[in-house]
Amino acid sequence: MTSRRKGADVLVAGAGPAGSAAALALATAGADVVLVHREHPSRWHAGESLAPTARPLLEHLGILDRVTAHGHRPCYGHHSAWGQDTVTASDFVGGPYGSGWHLDRPLFDRSMREAAREAGVSHHSGCVTAAVPAGDQWRVTVSGAEVVAPYVVDATGAGARVARRLGARVLATDHLVAVATVLTGAGPQGDTARGNTERTSLIESAAFGWWYTAPLPSGQHIAMAVTDPDLVARAGLRTPAGWSDALATSRHVRERLALCGTRPPQRLTVLRAGTSRLSAAAGPGWVAVGDAATATDPIAARGITTALATGITAAGALTACAGGDEHALERYADLASAVHAEFLRARMVCYRAGRRWDTPFWTRRTEGRPVIGLGEAGRVADARPGSWR
Template sequence: MVGGGPAGCAAAIVLAGGGAEVAVVERSAYDGIRIGETLPPEVRLVLERLDVWDRFQDDGHTPSPGILAAWGQPEPYANDFIVNPYGCGWRVDRTRFDSMLASGARAAGAVVLSGTAVDRCVRQPDRGWALTVTSGEGSSSLSATFVVDATGRSSSFCRALGSRRVVHDRMVALVRIMSPAVEGAAVDRRALIEATADGWWYSAWLPDGRLVLAFQTDAGTGMRARWDEWLVAAPQTAARAAVARGGEVRVITANSHRSEPVAGDGWLAVGDAAAAHDPICGLGILWALESGVTGAEAIRSSAVARYDVDVRERFERYLTTRTVYYRAESRWPDAPFWRRRHHDAAS
């Protein structure tokens, strides 16, 4: 497993649980900031399938009753999970969540090498793989009969093998994690989505009390300098930011793309390495976990060609759903950001 995020850990749990010898090689020590913290109620199903639902519930994440959306209109409306059969959604401490999944992989029998990066992966004459890995203790080698690319949006293993990246847009997110100005002040714990002419804002209070703000727009120059201008255009989000302070603005890729192919002889990709989604669809971690499970099952049943087709078909359905979301906002039909997304529906 190259990468120990949600997708890599999910695949490791299924494979190790089935008796395979599995190593998860993860660059980080599960100690840095990770982006993406809102989980839909349906995540319960896959966490139960991975046998980590009890660990998850014991981990101090915040239940989320729903989201607020100023989308298609300036006043926010509530989109509650009250009628969802799987209960509430969740706002997770992402570092703790990923670390919990790594513990789940260890409990299933996998070896997790954190603080270790895969630098190189070379095909062997026996059809296996030789991997060069680097940790604080230097470089060493690993051999594997099958490699899973779970490296996230970089999809570095697929790309090194010649897999093509099919890119659908150039969305980025400007992300800032702020501290509360007044500790313990009462705040609305629901995530808020607010559309503006140039893109859309997401904001949510994290379990540790900090506020995450993200502005999704198309990549351009001088974006950080436009933070305040963009924030003023979103009064509901600006009101949240007004009771928080600090934090640096980081620009990260948030576009939709998929790898082509996502599987081949002795390898496949899961999670964002296989297909990365627009955050508006709220699919990221759920997809990472589900594709980790289905990818592992495909390896176990020697059905990787079918997996490749399934990922492509599911991504096509996602693109249609994405357009439906964007078409629900029609206040700025001539603004380039919205025109590009409304146009997708017709193409």
């Protein structure tokens, strides 16, 4: 038997950066918001970099100082050996927004949830198990309870669990994976070297795909091999020993990790890293944000920035819709589709520039098939003014 909570304007399913941004922006606009979130204490976080282009988005939400003041480290740019032996640098310092951040990701997510809560968002522990239309409302079952609201936001990640219940389809371009680990330094040598890595991330192409490494706020390093699922075994990436042997064939990533005195990996985690989008990022009474709307290859380094941008933009569209703009959600869906299409075009350029091998990974991405590249971080679209009261 379920209990009913009446009076909510919006239910947001998922409290990652996209869901929290949407909930916070909606609450700031005056909406009564329920944010559904299930804690996963054992979930492994790879750690991520946040680009400087996220700065105006965090300022828009009023939380820049709150979520970046403590626990994170500056990221001064990206280095890459992409389609060549030499390393090229893309530095943030001279840009309009300054440095980015190497995030303590669990801390970042908690900070955003806390900001949403302080703005008046109600938190509900659990997950959405059903969403049924009832007139102009949704009756949403959340782990045994029922929430009634006219609008639903899907922020459940690339699986888009809620939107699929409402009839949307996930359209996958590929099923890229990252075989990742967190490496610990061997002692004083690693501690000293960490101060000389310039707080940059590093990408290096390889026959099976590409390598990525970056320092974490903890003093450890994230390192991952990115490839297609059917190539993992062929590249020897299934075991820590095989992964280490593959790393030894790299040049720049191997040298950086050796400089930092990192120990061999003890554990590997396979992370979903594919590109996909929803057939439509919105419909009558619902929107999808973040990876649920548009999930992109990590080569773009834009995941969290896009999450924030789509959360803010979707909140504006919902507010406009509640204020009588009948086309607000349709415009949001069109924008999400256009941003994803732009990304697909740019990723083709990116992977063509990185090709050095006639191997399956690269031929799949450079011979007329859909591929992944560096796209725009996302835009915040202005919606017509609306009101929740």
